[in-house]
Amino acid sequence: MDNQHLFEQAVRAKAAYHKDARALTWEEKVASIERMREASTEARKAMSKARQHNQSLNKT
Amino acid sequence: MKEALVALNTITQDGVIGGYAIGGAIGASFYIEATSTEDIDAFVFLAPAKGSSLISLAPIYDALKKIGGVVEKEHVRLGNWPVQILPAYKPLVEDALRESQAVEFAGVPTRIFTPEYLCAIALDTGRTKDYYRVAMFIEQGAVDMNLLRGLVDRYGLSAKVKNVSNWENQDGQPTPV
Numbered sequence: 001m002d003n004q005h006l007f008e009q010a011v012r013a014k015a016a017y018h019k020d021a022r023a024l025t026w027e028e029k030v031a032s033i034e035r036m037r038e039a040s041t042e043a044r045k046a047m048s049k050a051r052q053h054n055q056s057l058n059k060t
Numbered sequence: 061m062k063e064a065l066v067a068l069n070t071i072t073q074d075g076v077i078g079g080y081a082i083g084g085a086i087g088a089s090f091y092i093e094a095t096s097t098e099d100i101d102a103f104v105f106l107a108p109a110k111g112s113s114l115i116s117l118a119p120i121y122d123a124l125k126k127i128g129g130v131v132e133k134e135h136v137r138l139g140n141w142p143v144q145i146l147p148a149y150k151p152l153v154e155d156a157l158r159e160s161q162a163v164e165f166a167g168v169p170t171r172i173f174t175p176e177y178l179c180a181i182a183l184d185t186g187r188t189k190d191y192y193r194v195a196m197f198i199e200q201g202a203v204d205m206n207l208l209r210g211l212v213d214r215y216g217l218s219a220k221v222k223n224v225s226n227w228e229n230q231d232g233q234p235t236p237v
Contacts (some may be wrong), residue, residue: 021093022200027166029094030061030086032139036096 061086063139064100065168067127076123078105081160081171083146083181089195090163091175095193099135099142103173105157106147120145152177152184152215165237175203180211183220191223198226 025030068080081087084101085094106115121129124136124143134140148154156177163172173181179197182190197203205228212218221227 009159018093026090026163029089030165032094033086033089033097034061036094037098040096040098 061100061139061141062166062168064102064141065144065165065170067124067129067138068102068143069114069169069197070127071123074123076119079157079171080104081157081173083156083173083178087172087195091174091178092193092196092200099144101146101147102143103148103153103157115147117145145180152180152211156181156223166207176207176211179203179208180217181192182214183212183217183224184215186220186223188199191220191225193222195226198224 021029021032065082068077071077072079080102082100083103084099085097086100089095103216104120106120121131121136124138125131129136129143131137132142135144137143148157156173160171160173161175163170171176175197179194182193194203198205212221
């Protein structure tokens with residue numbers, strides 16, 4: 001019962017988040033897309049760095 | 061993004077292109093929840109070429125370079141954004157450009173595709189993420205389904221709609237997969 005309550009709460013929170021996200025202005029949405037781009041660039045850099053590190057470990 | 065739109069407006073006013081409209085994820089974000097993208101898709105009417113029937117994007121790239129654009133592979137970087145210039149290559153895109161609507165971004169006038177043409181082009185492009193975008197438009201009630209069905213019939217996209225998870229037939233029943 002408790003779990004069901006928590007699940008429903010999470011679904012409601014998610015629905016509210018999506019409703020808020022749709023209510024943003026176009027400028028705000030584009031700003032959020034820019035943040036997503038920056039985050040994925042950083043993630044790619046970190047993955048590349050990790051790959052290089054792993055390769056250097058394999059050589060030794 | 062403002063810089064990119066100002067640049068596109070400049071080359072339109074200078075007659076380098078015959079007009080443009082923003083499509084793809086950035087165009088869609090005007091109507092629905094934002095989704096991640098790496099670039100701005102700018103669909104353009106090419107200005108009539110003098111004495112040549114070949115399509116070339118070189119004059120557009122040259123004009124954008126003159127106003128600060130930096131060519132990076134298939135994109136031109138304008139401000140923070142890589143912009144992909146996509147010529148109107150088929151009737152669907154030409155009609156989408158003609159029917160595009162005037163809007164403003166941070167005070168800069170620009171044009172975007174209507175929701176129905178954004179969805180029709182997404183169906184035509186046919187990658188998984190494009191079908192997902194159409195599903196988002198439907199789920200968020202951001203597209204006129206009667207108009208979209210008309211475009212699907214007109215441009216021969218009927219076979220594609222089965223790939224949209226929440227597409228419904230005229231009778232409101234889910235399309236059989």
